[in-house]
Amino acid sequence: MNRVNIACVGAGYWGKNLVRVFHHLPEVHLSQVCDADPQIRATIQQQYPEIATGADYDLLLADESIDAVVIAVPAVHHYALARKALKKGKHVYIEKPMTLNSTDAEHLVELAEEHDRVLMVGHLLEYHPAVQMLRRLIESGDLGDLYYLYAQRVNLGIVRKDENALWSLAPHDISVILHLLGQMPDAVSARGECYLQPGIEDVVFANLHFADGKMAQLQLSWLDPHRIRRLTVVGSRKMVVFDDVESTEKVRIYDKSAERPEYDSYGDSISLRFGDVVIPRLEMAEPLKLECQHFAECVRKGQTPISDGRDGLRVVQVLEAAQVSLRQNGAPVQIG
Ligand SMILES: NC(=O)c1ccc[n+]([C@@H]2O[C@H](COP(=O)([O-])OP(=O)(O)OC[C@H]3O[C@@H](n4cnc5c(N)ncnc54)[C@H](O)[C@@H]3O)[C@@H](O)[C@H]2O)c1
Structure with missing residues (x-):
């Protein structure tokens, strides 16, 4: 794999930082940003005209050229969005806390293993x-x-x-x-x-x-x-x-x-x-740059991240x- 093709979902208070950092990583092609809020989409479009913006998550997941999805929406939506992405064969970076209960976290770990995908949690520190x-x-x-x-x-x-x-x-x-x-x-x-x-x-x-x-x-x-x-x-x-x-x-x-x-x-x-x-x-x-680089490297080399799904699960427990x-x-x- 040359550059990792990434889509960011959620570009609010924290997600916009992930967009900034992934956009500047040479080993990454940040091709899409998905956000439910039209104002956020307009801001991203203005700042990064080369990045496609949209609100349809299913459409994004249907795009086979996307290797990985970066999820920075409120925690209550983490599980549903990560689950869909893993089932579609995407690698997933998910913000902290990974999920709101350990049953959901365990399920994501299982799905990632089943589909042989990288699952990483944003434990920045x-x-x-x-x-x-x-x-x-x-x-x-x-x-x-x-x-x-x-x-x-x-x-x-x-x-x-x-x-x-x-x-x-x-x-x-x-x-x-x-x-x-x-x-x-x-x-x-x-x-x-x-x-x-x-x-x-x-x-x-x-x-x-x-x-x-x-x-x-x-x-x-x-x-x-x-x-x-x-x-x-x-x-x-x-x-x-x-x-x-x-x-x-x-x-x-x-x-x-x-x-x-x-x-x-x-x-x-x-x-x-x-x-x-x-x-x-x-x-x-x-630290955010180091974290994003680590995710891209794990996806490219098929490695297990330091803050992998199991780490996310332990924190949720x-x-x-x-x-x-x-x-x-x-x-x-x-x-x-
Ligand atoms: N690592 C850190 O230091 C750090 C710091 C702050 C927040 N966070 C995490 O980042 C995540 C987002 O927090 P935030 O403060 O940026 O929230 P926010 O409310 O500012 O932004 C969330 C964005 O997600 C969008 N969104 C919500 N549901 C969506 C959906 N289904 N599809 C597409 N877009 C959707 C919203 O429109 C909004 O723009 C949370 O998990 C939070 O815990 C991490």
Whole structure:
């Protein structure tokens, strides 16, 4: 395959970024954009006269020259659109969250396998150079034993009507946490409150517990005075902070720890170590560009993406458990 012929479905707030990036990739021919909204179509037509626009998804899928479909419509439509595309033999990139329940996610994974198609989910942060650096730091043992992590994703931001802050914001952090730890939590609990719209949580605090004692905490809100996009990882030898709001110094490694002598069981013998703070040089590239390049490469070479359908399914399983816990006032919900 030379260039991958791609069609984007949904060119709203996020989809327009995918259109921009795919349009500029030399290995991709972005030939069509499908959007239900005539105004969005007119804007795309004006910006990219060479791209065909339309509103008929079935017509798009009937076009045999299209290799892959990029789906960036509201999550409630993900399953139906992805299912149709896979059944028509198209490779599929689908925005996060992959689906709104794990049964649908499992079905998409099965369909992709059955039709031997690439299925990739837009877990953008898995392609972020800072997250890749974090993973290397964890895998190399540089941080020592990993104790716990916490992610904060808050601001005064887009208030969604058809999903709560958990489903809208947490997929990013959950995907990173599962990517870094390489395991699923055994239990999830979550508490949240609906202040702006009935039944839609604006603020959610979720806790993921892992069988080996690791723990991850998520703070999610679109109703907050601060704009924070931060992940803190605490290990037995070092601690790391990834701050995505920082323009250049995104990762800080704190050579700090609390050390316990191996054969001493007395609490007062724990010593605190305060070492240097290192800001490593990060080879930055736009994560969205890296993600889109990865999709094109997987389609061209028939490879399995980092954020494949199974990864999407795992994130949906965690979200689903957290949602059950939300409705049960934070009661822990077992996974698996
Ligand atoms: N990766 C990220 O960082 C990120 C950020 C924001 C949103 N998203 C995801 O992107 C997706 C879209 O979110 P958004 O904020 O762009 O929403 P949006 O409402 O701004 O845009 C959705 C677009 O899809 C179009 N659309 C809806 N149903 C359609 C259909 N059946 N056929 C054709 N067009 C249709 C709408 O007309 C609209 O233009 C969601 O899954 C969201 O979770 C991802």
